[in-house]
Amino acid sequence: MNLPKPYLVRTGLDEILAGLREGDAFPPERELALRFGVARETVRQAVHELLVEGRIERRGRGTVVARPKLVQPLSLKSYTEGAQRMGRTPGRLLVTWENTTVDAELAESLRVSPTKPVMHLERLLLADGVRIGLESTYLPLHRFADLVDDFDPTSSLYAAIRARGVVFGEATERIETVLPSPREAALLETTTAMPMLLLNRRSVDIDDAPIEVVRALYRGDRVAFVATLTDG
Structure with a gap:
């Protein structure tokens, strides 16, 4: 044959x-x-x-x-923790840090008025110095305005949030495949033809109060996700 x-x-x-x-x-x-x-x-x-x-x-x-892909667990753990578990050195580069207004859908997710600003933090995620992801996080400003005083944007945001006494309750995530925009491709040092994994996440605390809404874009050639499922 x-x-x-x-x-x-x-x-x-x-x-x-x-x-x-x-x-x-x-x-x-x-x-x-x-x-x-x-x-x-x-x-x-x-x-x-x-x-x-x-x-x-x-x-x-x-x-x-190439090195094996960085396998990230789908859990309420930070990117730093996931990378370190695989023996990789995590890193972040700040792209944008601003207070801005958002559309009605995002405002509703954060339970804030569309006329009120929220905190927007955009960072590149690195593993062993290689750019693997672009993370855009929106936080209710009334809860986290003091981050500007002492938060190092190259460090773990989840650690800083927990240090403020906030306890994560649960998160809803959606993952799909997309192609990056020219700006996203340039920031991630790839092309607009490279398939990406787009993760959208909304996290709340144990009192069901919103903590964050995240849009994270990961290079499909660098990152994979894994989840542990149980019957019960």
Whole structure:
């Protein structure tokens, strides 16, 4: 049986990867095309699939085997805690910190008047210095106005919130796949063709008072999410 060339190429690339370790150089497209006896476009498509899956990455003018994806648990834990559990060094870069008004839907989620400002904190999430996510957090200003006095935006926001005596009760999250805007792609140092994981979350405290509304965009080639489910 004659198998399709794209299938044979992809199977061959998987075999090559199985013999390489993180950081090893991945063969260039021209060499792969000669090895498999196919057009470079066929190889290019298979390599693109591996890039999107996060199994290889561009580094300089070449391509190398990528680190495993950062696996984040879906829980009321901070990004810092999730990254550290995987032995990665978390980091954040501040993009925006402002008090601003929001639309009626977001105001309702935070239980504030649409005419009243809320706190907006936008930060890039890093793992071992690599930009993997863009997090936009909205907080009710009447609860957290004093963050401006002592909060370091490169540190854990959840730790700062808990230090104020706030106890997280529960959160509702929705995850979907999207493509980034040109601005988001530039901030995340990727292209608008890179699939993203979009996480929308609303958290409340044990008294059901809103804590935050978050829109977090994660690079699909760098991050995966995991949840633990129980029957009961």
